[in-house]
Amino acid sequence: MRFPRRLLRPLGVLVGLCVLLGVVTAGMAFPVAGGLGVLSNEAGDSVTSSSVDLVNNRAPLTTTLTDSDGRPIAYLFDQNRTEVTSDQISPAMKAAMLAIEDRRFYEHGGVDWQGTLRAVVANSASGDVVQGASTITQQYVKNYMLYVDAQTEAERLKATEQTPARKLKEARVALQLERQLSKDEILNRYLNIVFLGNGSYGVAAGARTYFNTTPDKLTVPQAAMLAGMVRSTTQFDPVQNPETATERRNVVIDVMRDQGMIDEAQAREATDSPLGIADPLVRVPNGCIGAGDTGFFCKYVVQYLTEAGFSEEQINRGGYTIRTTLDRRAMEEVKRSLDDQVAPDTPSVANVMSLIQPGKEKHRVLAMGSSRTFGLNADAEETSYGLPYQPVNLGAGSTYKIFTAATALEKGLGINYSMQVPPSGYASPIYVDGGGRPIPVANASDGLPGRMSLTDALAQSPNTAFIKMLEFTGVPDVVDMSVRLGMRSLATTPFVDPGTGTRTDRSIAEVIKEQRLASFTLGVTPTSVLELANVGATLFSEGMWCPPSPIESITDANGEDVPITEESCQQAVEPGLANTLVHGMAQDDISGTSAAAAQAAGWDRPMAGKTGTTQQNKSAAFVGAVPEMSGAVITFDNSNRPRPLCDGGNGPFACANGNIFGGKTPARTWYGAVKPLLDGTPVTPLPPTDPRYLEGGAESRIPDVVGRGLSAARGELEGAGWQITTRTVDNTAPEGTVVGQEPRGAALPGEQVTLQVSSGSVPAPPPPPGAAEAGDGGPPPDGGDGDGGPDGGGDPNGGGPPPDDG
Structure with a gap:
């Protein structure tokens, strides 16, 4: 008997399908039978392993970073997917998907042989795919292999290849999966994993992207459009192909009506409605680039988590909710003040700030930012480099005198100690060039008194006085003090040889101590603004150092707490020393180098502060703290060839002879950000001093x-x-x-x-009224802070001893 030609193809397919059915049945009944490779022990183990993974493992989920109040600031993901429970998905969405993809879902056992035979006949007769053959269970298996298991392009192609071996494995896993999960659970997992185009994975992302709604509120026409896109997210893209998408949506609606899921009136109303997609689509920005002004903070969070042991894959696929310490209002004030002082589009100039909350158990990072916009467009002066927390190579100037003062207190001096102030030109035996020859040290202003208290010296910042004190404290102990109080990166950042540009196996701190580089007290080394802010937080925490933490809590997709290993807090210095040093730094806003900036801002409460400026005025810094918060600011030329900065009427700019000081742009930025945050709050007094550190020890x-x-x-x-x-x-x-x-x-x-x-003689009469006494100890003019430091070689990654200090 001869069959008509038009029947040969479907008959062949039917025969092949019968054989396939027999193989699958045999495989399920006798998973270790011999004779067929697909039914070997190895294959059986692979199927079992796959089904176990499907049951136990989740699809990649979106991790959400929030501020301290729980409001999202960034989303991190490989696939934009938010998992929802079955009761969080509208009945219309479930009905639409079942109607168009698997109408017999609740009747078959994972593979719909009846539907498969019908699809084979229909597709063979038409010569095209007019009916699908895979069940939702099978589609879930395929989607899992594609979106969860596959890590490379080759693996993704293998997960979707149209081969009998893959289809057989998919069918066997689907049959086994149906024995382990309920129908409702499989449907829910499928709805959470399916790709719906335009970067949307799962119905939650699809509902938000196309309709700016949640999956529980999806209507019949909305659900029908999403379900219709499963066949081809490109062909039925409602943005690129709205007419085709509408036709496909209406097909789904008609099928829902034919299956009794909706009545005729509901179907008519649904088909008559417009697509109604959001314009533009509600896309979730991926990564810190989409975090706006909080981008630097977001990037610091990711770095902090990575250093704490989280992998990039965990962060981008784990579906965590990471509640950070970011204070939204503090962030707004920091960014506003940064931009007020330095416009974001200022060429080659960056103004950066970090703000930390002190505490004996945790130092919370409240905000960090930069005048430069966080982004990737360098032509628009954008940057994604971690300016507020990565070390700034130009240094922070005389803010480092804090460490010399702290070391002196620890070695027995008191904050009231009357220290020598040699005149400019002082040749210290420890401040020498490469040949061991003393280099004259200069102050920013002349006429200073020959002695002043350590408190006044911190306020007025004479270089010669602190170099003289360094002869007593020694360079190594001051370096160690800086690390203890917060400059931890000095002990971990490799020293770069200035001659060859190569990294060594020694840290910057090790090299400074070994070479006893006295310019360290003038702040020439690379400085992290975040770490400098944390120094103030350590002092206002009674000497307790804690890592600057951006993490409040982490929960997983189930809402369970996820532990994070953070470095433990350490008592850096005695509480009495820290409290007394705070008082020693409390004159900067009154008679010190930031007094003009404080007065202009209307500052009216106790604080501790210290300014800093590097040689040739290429960078300037300010660190200031109150009991509630500690902040640091550095303004610098961040180009490849830094030049001096001038502080003009419209903000700093590169110039031939700089005049920027820590008491100018940096101090104005700090007061401008912190004062609004404290306005209307009670004035907190400074901590009590310790007599031991006021007048010094017995030695x-x-x-x-x-x-x-x-x-x-x-x-x-x-x-x-x-x-x-x-x-x-x-x-x-x-x-x-x-x-x-x-x-x-x-x-x-x-x-x-x-x-x-x-002499026993009558002293000479005093000078007439109005005559000025030389060296009145007042603050340097124009906010100058007497800072300086090498601009060229001698200090690791910063420079060596200067002939003068700007």
């Missing part, structure tokens, strides 16, 4: 001999080990009486004590 105390006769005074001082010099002054006290002593109260070991001895 630094010297006898007070004022009023004694010279012979007795000399005997007492020399007996205590101090060297004495004398100077005769006109005074009405009896001749030979000590009427003055420098230093008085405390002194550096080995420091010479000068006694002023009365």
